[in-house]
Amino acid sequence: MLGQLFAKECKQTAKSLIYWLIVLILIFGFTTQLGNNMEIAKEPKPGRASYGYQASHDPEIIMSHTLGKLTEEYFRGNYTTYPIGFYKNVTLDKEDDHRIGEILKEAAGITGKEEAGRVMEDWYTAQTELKEAESGGTEAEDMGPNDVNAGDMMYREPLKIEPAAGLTYERFAELMDEADKILGGGSEYGKDDREMNAEVPKTYEDAKKEYNTLIEKDGLTGGYARLFCDYMGIFLGILPVFLAVTRGMRDRRAVMQELIYTRRCPSLTVVASRYLAMIVMLVLPVLALSVFPLAKCMNYARTAGITVDMLAFVKYTFGWLMPMIMIAAALGMFLTELTDTAAAVLVQGAWWFVAIFGGVQTLRGGMYGWNLVPRHNTEFNWQGYHDGFAQLALNRTLYAAAALLLTLLTAYIYSQKRKGRLQIRGKILANRKSKS
Amino acid sequence: MSTTIEIRNLNQYYGRKQALRDINLTIETGMFGLLGRNGAGKTTLMKVIATLLPRSEGEVSVCGRSTLRPQEVRKIVGYLPQDFSMYPNMTVYEAMDYLGVLSGLSRAKRRQRIPRLLQRVNLQDDKRKKVKALSGGMKRRLGIAQAILHNPKVLIVDEPTAGLDPEERVRFRNLLCEIAEERIVILSTHIVGDIEATCEDIAVLDEGSVIYQGTVTDLIAMTEGKVYTAEISKRELEALKKDYIVTSMLTLGNNVMARFLAEERPFASAKLCEAGVEDAYMYLMHAERGELGC
Known part of the structure; x- marks a missing residue:
């Protein structure tokens, strides 16, 4: 039942306007922030006036x-x-x-x-x-x-x-x-x-060492995958909530709630199928976009005669970006199911705002803390990534686990609403009417 | 296994407001009409049976399954809510297929049942039409098809004919009667004509209480000898309305042919006539409130 419902939810998502708007924003974000200007770092040559700062x-x-x-x-x-x-x-x-x-x-x-x-x-x-x-x-x-x-x-x-x-x-x-x-x-x-x-x-030696680290430790693609995640994370820290809210509200708008509530399908299956469909449908365009920087890296690697990690973008997308998608979508689903309103957009919006501005001081990467949108706005600084990896892993694990917990709570709320309990929206409306 | 719905001492509250009062009903296979004015508690009762509301007090079992175990009840109940709709951008077939998955039907079963059901409700040529493009009558027929998709033992339909044109209404009633040959169909309505045309067993609800349970024939029998017609002037009509319950009026030039309820012949020109369900319903409602004239 879960597999069939999941396929149907994916199809519904693929037909929704909000989904394609999100895809367009991702494409726009990618091309403006990274796509057009992404130059693969060349091996530094001695004798240049400047090699940048560190x-x-x-x-x-x-x-x-x-x-x-x-x-x-x-x-x-x-x-x-x-x-x-x-x-x-x-x-x-x-x-x-x-x-x-x-x-x-x-x-x-x-x-x-x-x-x-x-x-x-x-x-x-x-x-x-x-x-x-x-x-x-x-x-x-x-x-x-x-x-x-x-x-x-x-x-x-x-x-x-x-x-x-x-x-x-x-x-x-x-x-x-x-x-x-x-x-x-x-x-x-x-x-x-x-x-x-x-x-x-930076001295020539510093620049050379940095380049060598990018090639040897990061397999070139690792550094660019982090840079890709840094930019895409800015968008994926907020966009999934819109998909989750519109999916949650669709049943009420289409007056489908009672029709679905009276079916035998368990609440967890209904909620899980929707959640999984959202995650998969959001990860797909991200993976598709990652093909472009990967192709650039591969092209450079071929001419430079180096070997790259072909799966780096996939690994970083799942490890770095997916927990972000998971938590934003889960929070959206949870609050929409709980309140039957679009309140999740405000909550996630505020969280995203704090995360983005909080990350301004840690752009170079390495200091990931508990930020929802960890920053690493450079293809270099492997050492910073390496040193901060344990914290980053904890950060991502926490959000993924919180997302799963919120999904389970959403399923619980859904099951209660099916039995006529936890109808908070009704209470809010009744309260408004009594005040007016 | 039991094939009846048993409701015992059911009380339902919304906060401090009591929506159902000490309901006791036994509903058997066939059409069962639930009649009552708007706000009488019909929808609440149906929602309790359909497990959409937790009962506050009492016992409700559907074919031997308690509504305390909604998962079990949902397997055997089909529900057509009053405000029926589906995702507007889905086609008729897609909507049926989606609800079929939620009902736990395998792909093979859905492929077999959906075309058959669409044919039964005369929507086979519209299966690729989007739900938003369907007329009110077509939507209702689709509603019935989705409600019996998983072949439930009980079908609950809430105000299904509201807003339908006369032809669609007749077609819809006939469809319900066909379906009721093999299962319990509970039809909730405030339209007396729907009950008259389809149900033998009925219950009448008023302010949350069952004020009548029995056959339509017995209900009508209660009113035998109490329904009169008289041709009176329009001026006399006001006085008649004050003293009696007028159930219908037909204007005939300066006069009016009035049909009304009275315990005994009120005046010489009044002619006793055969009672109908509407007369009986009106009699019952007013008798319950002590508003009968004579």
């Missing part, structure tokens, strides 16, 4: 870059933070501002705003000179640290402040944690973020 794990560099940022924000009197992923401009009261000054004094020996201003002035001057030297002295105008147009200037070097003599990394970490706490969390001084502050230029 995060440094050197404590000295982390300290000098982080203190540079703190000095600038302390001088300006406002701080940028991302608590739960959303931008927030923080202005401190006198007492907290004073404490940040003390922290800066202990960590960098900068005594008050005046000295911070002088340091900033020196840095701006140095930047201007650098820019002038590069453009032959015609382009850049001298700018002060309070100049409103300062933001337009392309800085050649970030502001770096040497830590105070004798400051250990442990004490530095304590002070930065305190600063982050004063700022309400989500600042650039928190544990995870301060390590991302220190971006240093």
Whole structure:
């Protein structure tokens, strides 16, 4: 019975407008974010002016870059933070501002705003000179640290402040944690973020090593499969809920509920067939789209004479994206069955919003946490993926398990509604009528 | 195995409102009519039998299976709800096939039964038509076909003829009678003509209580000698309406031929006539409420 119902549900899904809208959005998302511009990384050649940037794990560099940022924000009197992923401009009261000054004094020996201003002035001057030297002295105008147009200037070097003599990394970490706490969390001084502050230029050797890792450890396709999942995940964190809600509401709209309720088919079979059909029908276009980057990788591999992992996209689609599809669809089904409304769109929408903005600071990958939409916006950083794999696996397992639990709960609610219980919509409507 | 529906001391509540009061019914094979005005509790009773509502108090068993085990009851019950519809974009055959799967029918059985049933309800030429393109009558016939798809022992049809034109209504009633030869068919309606044309056994519900259970003949017999006709002026009609229950009126120029209920001949020109189900139903409803004139 399950197999036959599943086939019928797939057919119904394939005929629904919302499904094809979702497919179109996926195609649009793929082509605009990845499809047209996806260039396979070439083997780096020596002698290039730049090989890009990378995060440094050197404590000295982390300290000098982080203190540079703190000095600038302390001088300006406002701080940028991302608590739960959303931008927030923080202005401190006198007492907290004073404490940040003390922290800066202990960590960098900068005594008050005046000295911070002088340091900033020196840095701006140095930047201007650098820019002038590069453009032959015609382009850049001298700018002060309070100049409103300062933001337009392309800085050649970030502001770096040497830590105070004798400051250990442990004490530095304590002070930065305190600063982050004063700022309400989500600042650039928190544990995870301060390590991302220190971006240093890559050398040829770094770039070569990164390329070799992509080829040897990731089989080329592994890196691109992660990048593919990163982009597709943005869409798949929200779209399945629309399919689930429309499927759940279809019975009520078509006045089919009682006809189905009185059939002998077990509730779990009805719900499971719908759920499976949704998952399969959503995974299919994703797999189809993954053929394009796979073909590009294969093409490059043929000319470069390297071997690729042909199944990488399939493995990543199932391991990375499917739990996302599963949880979004399951939550959609559960809330729609429970309330007979489209409330799931709001709930999933809010969750997705938080997940997307929360992921802004972890774009480079490796820090997956419990984010619904884990980010890894680069074909490189295999090491980060490797280091964060256990967390990612836990993350995906949790959501897949939660999805299955929600599906079982949906089946329970469905079985109760078949017996005339849990008719929450009726109660909501009755309540509305009695109030009006 | 039992072939009857047994309802014992059934009480049904919606919150504090009592929808059914101490219902006791035995329903046997054949057509069974459930008559009553809108809101009398007919749909509630049918939903309890169809396991769509949990009974609040009492016992309900369908062919020996308690409604406390809905899974068992659903195997032998077919249901045509009052607001019958199907997925509008499905074809007639697809809709039947989908419900056939939900009824646990194998592919082979569905292939065998669906064309036969569509032929029986005269929809064989419309099997590729989308449900949304069907007329009201065709939809109702499709409703019957889906309800008997799994060959249930009990068929429950709720207000099936509402909105049908006279020809479709007659065709539909005949279809129900044919189906009832081999199973219990419970027909719920507030249209007395449907009951008169199809049922021998009936129950009349009013405000959640059964106020009559028996044959149509016995119901009519209750009204024998109490139905009169008289040709009166339009002016006299108002006075007649105040004192008696007028069941029909036919305008004849300045006069009206009125049919009404009275315990004894009210005036000399009133002629005693043969009672019909409608007269009997009206008599019953008003007698129950103590509203009979005379």
